[in-house]
Amino acid sequence: MEPLTVALPKGRMQDDVLALFAEAGYPGESDNGRKLIFEDAGGRLRFVLAKPSDVPTYVEYGAADLGVVGQDVVREGGQDLYEPLHLGLGRCRLALAGPAAWRGRDLRLVPYLRVATTFPRLTLDYFQERGLSAEVIYLSGSVELAPAVGLADLLVDLVQSGRTLRENGLVELETIMASEAILVVNRAAQKLRFRQIQEVIERLAAALEQRKAAA
């Protein structure tokens, strides 16, 4: 049977994700990230290493049947995918943060607000749903800089330990969403290759159970 194509996030999470697939019975070796396409030892999965924010795109178009990516990235991109499994990796939260002086301030009473973020869609949704007005300033990284240099009042970014924020003299004000790595599935592939995909999901779920039992 033709292997399923799985898009994995290159970089920070890559090794953890590959370790999980190995525990599920799909050991694969990227040769230290030099190879971007490689199969697992059993030839049942073909892994593709992609930039994390591109993973949902590969899956939505069906170029990959499955993918692993942060839930935050999928919500930001708004792609229409199945999300059958949470993988317990890369736990973090999307948070509104800013200088300490903003703690306790009621944002409803601030007439004009500028917020820097790499997540413009989720940020805009968050403010709109609350009836607040904010000018969302899109940056492609290092959003912590924005308040320090007067580019924005606040920022919305992923927070894992909170260290980066502290080091830049910032505090977390509100959690917008909790996130972790999830398995995503192309909608048509889920229908057409149901058994094959179900097997991957079940094996991954079993590996996660074992991890939980070991912990």
Add this chain to the structure above:
Amino acid sequence: MSDALRRQRPHGLNDLFFEQAAIETALENRLLETFYLWGYGRIILPTFGYYESLSAGASPQLQRQMYRFFDREGNVLALRTDMTVPTARLVATRLYDQPLPLRFCYAGSVFRHEQPQAGQRHEFTQAGVEMIGAATPQADAEVVALAVAALQTLGIGEFQINLGQVAYLRAILEEIGLENGGQYELEQAIGRKNDVEVAATCEALGVGGEAARLIQALPHLYGGPEVLARAHELTADPAARAAVAYLEEVYALLAAQGVAEHLILDLGEVRSMAYYTGIAFRGYVHGLGLHVCSGGRYDDLIGRFGPSLPAVGFALGIERAMLATDARADISPDLLLSCESATDGYALAARGRALGLRVELDVLGRQGAALAQYGRARGARRIATCGQDGRCALRTGDAERALTLAELEEEMTRWSR
């Protein structure tokens, strides 16, 4: 401002030309021919209408996708997003008392402002059918079988139809008794098959025990006819069980037509809930990340415009189907003709066309190498040049031979398309 836009077209629109345009037309015609053979008659409907009318029965998501504009009286108009809603309006206002069932088919453009993702176009062509006035498993089975026939007629061999039953899901969600907002959130989570999110939403909404277990089981109601028994056992709700029994009948009728091999029962799919009231199905093709056709039963829609009538139908996206077929279209001329005598040229061309040949007449006075070069670029099967004296040269591939006008005319009768 207008200068910058003059050479552009809005995002999500496409120009089709050369072979692609011919393929699209051919596929559209093949589909309509198939629909005619099954007794469906063509309807041609306006491209736009009042927003109030065209948005009836549409999900909030679809309503947001509508292109809207104003007429001179200030009424809001919209481009159609599908053919089903305008068909429902037509039937409820003008044809409700005609002999039933009414069987209609269509092909035409629909317009949706989609997120610019996954190759979704803002204008695309739908071909499909609606059967109005029959609320029977026989009607449902006919429409599903016709969807199978439509995919086959396009030359798509390997495909799969996922058949579900919205009435089953609705009965279960109704039994749980959620308010609309909560139900929407839960449907979203079920739609993503995100078990963690489903569990969290259930908890947040205070849905526990048996009901939560049932909801978690929904995504797994997938497979062959054995799924029907499982769906039946999962719930004691009479409406849900009746919905399964109905689906069982439809399945049996489809098996009797020999199309069961293409079917997968898929009862956990909530996506189509806004519109449909009974069976709902989608067709998938290997190698394509999106469904190529979708349909189902919509018994509540026509009643929004007038007398209520049950209906079932499906639509197929022609551009998507084109990605799934290796259909080719021949747009090359059978004969490229250049005559020094206009009279000879017109007579020969008319003769060829009467024989059903595609004859392209030179209008630039080209001969020799220039004509051959153009002919090659057009893929012309034959190139003929005729002089004032009636002596002709016929080039087929690299071979060229001399013949008279009469011989050329005689020769043409032996060519066939």
